[in-house]
Amino acid sequence: MSDTSSPVNIGSTPRIMRRPTRSVRVGDLVIGHAGPISVQSMCATKTQDLAATTRQIALLQEHGADIIRIAIDSRRDVEALAEIRKQTNARLVVDLQESYKLAKSVAPYVQKIRYNPGHLYHHEKDTPVQEKVKYIVSVAKEHELALRIGVNFGSLDPAQAENDADPIEVALTSAREHIGYLEDLGFTNYVVSLKSSDPNDVLEINSRFAELFPEIPIHLGVTEAGMLPMGEIKTRVAFENLLARGIGDTLRVSLTLPHSEKYQEVLIAKKIVQDVYAGRFRSVPRFDHSGLNIISCPSCSRVENEAFVDLAQKVKAMTQEFAEKKLTIAVMGCRVNGPGETDDADLGLWCAPSHVNLKKGSTLLGQFSYEEIVPKLRAEMSKLVEERGL
Ligand code: SF4
Numbered sequence: 001m002s003d004t005s006s007p008v009n010i011g012s013t014p015r016i017m018r019r020p021t022r023s024v025r026v027g028d029l030v031i032g033h034a035g036p037i038s039v040q041s042m043c044a045t046k047t048q049d050l051a052a053t054t055r056q057i058a059l060l061q062e063h064g065a066d067i068i069r070i071a072i073d074s075r076r077d078v079e080a081l082a083e084i085r086k087q088t089n090a091r092l093v094v095d096l097q098e099s100y101k102l103a104k105s106v107a108p109y110v111q112k113i114r115y116n117p118g119h120l121y122h123h124e125k126d127t128p129v130q131e132k133v134k135y136i137v138s139v140a141k142e143h144e145l146a147l148r149i150g151v152n153f154g155s156l157d158p159a160q161a162e163n164d165a166d167p168i169e170v171a172l173t174s175a176r177e178h179i180g181y182l183e184d185l186g187f188t189n190y191v192v193s194l195k196s197s198d199p200n201d202v203l204e205i206n207s208r209f210a211e212l213f214p215e216i217p218i219h220l221g222v223t224e225a226g227m228l229p230m231g232e233i234k235t236r237v238a239f240e241n242l243l244a245r246g247i248g249d250t251l252r253v254s255l256t257l258p259h260s261e262k263y264q265e266v267l268i269a270k271k272i273v274q275d276v277y278a279g280r281f282r283s284v285p286r287f288d289h290s291g292l293n294i295i296s297c298p299s300c301s302r303v304e305n306e307a308f309v310d311l312a313q314k315v316k317a318m319t320q321e322f323a324e325k326k327l328t329i330a331v332m333g334c335r336v337n338g339p340g341e342t343d344d345a346d347l348g349l350w351c352a353p354s355h356v357n358l359k360k361g362s363t364l365l366g367q368f369s370y371e372e373i374v375p376k377l378r379a380e381m382s383k384l385v386e387e388r389g390l
Helices: 050-062 075-087 100-109 129-143 158-163 167-184 199-212 230-244 264-277 308-322 373-388
Strands: 024-026 029-031 038-042 067-072 092-096 112-115 146-152 190-195 218-226 250-255 293-296 328-332 347-351 356-360 363-368
Touching: 024 146, 038 264, 050 067, 050 075, 067 075, 075 092, 075 100, 092 100, 092 146, 100 112, 100 129, 112 129, 129 146, 129 167, 146 167, 146 218, 158 167, 167 190, 167 199, 190 199, 199 218, 199 230, 218 230, 218 293, 218 328, 230 250, 230 264, 250 264, 293 308, 308 328, 308 347, 308 373, 347 373, 356 373, 363 373
Parallel strands: 038 067, 038 250, 067 092, 092 112, 112 146, 146 190, 190 218, 218 250, 293 328, 328 347
Antiparallel strands: 024 029, 347 356, 356 363
16 A cells, blocks of 8 residues: 555545554554554355465455454464464464463464453453563564554453553543553554443543654554445444544455455445545544444354354344444454443344344343344344334
């Protein structure tokens, strides 16, 4: 993609001046003011399915993905990653959830590691989080990797969340704390992401972060933006506004798509950047939650059942009759982020291998087969509409 690190004249609108951040090296790519705005995507295939994963990496790379993320949860995933590395020259980043110790095993095969502060609490509860971060940083230093502190509204640091109910404050505090850990260790080759499924939150928190930490490169994302066309619209609401103010150094558009169409994440991301730099804006200034809001995860190798994308599409089709109702429905692919991300939805589904969990807010209503779940969801939506007089 064209280099957007310099000011670009966009006609009658003011020039876009990217923030003067420091440079973060991801292999031969620079993230930050001195580099182009890079585009990322993530494999949705099972990491251990080598043929499918290498095919997906090639597809994403062909369409211009600068960095490709893979989920790693086990030793077997690491073995698969070693094989994948032999078959691709793509810049790879791994997503570590609780398994922070895998950092050492994956390091020889990747250029970057992403960790989520909220997920470092679940395993080895007696080991302080700061010690776990120290371990990840020592690996990154040894292998000259970049890191991403990936704060996510759906899985906020539980210790911080107890002190402050406002997710924006909690997320900022968590980012600040982890920035402190990395800086104290003399490590600066990192970016920060602050993601939510609500584009208004993404807009606000990244604006605030950019002011607080002007030197730190930002990875932009609206999580679980869902299916097209709404997934692109939600993303544009946040990205257009931020990019136009020079905020955002690398980004990912997270869409629920079949594996064969995953490359659309890359094409849409590039189009959004190009549109902003050409002065073309397609979104409205604020995202108005006046009608139905469907949040669905983009899926990844952790997805518990391949039927997930199909289920998300069925939910979208079934819910058309509720289009005018102010309800938020979340559809999530697995147990890693499913339980947390559905808490704030009016009704949430998260997939297990042979059943789907149905929640109302944070309460589990029951577990249903993949065949039963859509009519069950419809019945619960009708009840809510009646209860709330929507
Ligand atoms: S909810 Fe699970 S399957 Fe969906 S993107 Fe997140 S980790 Fe992957």
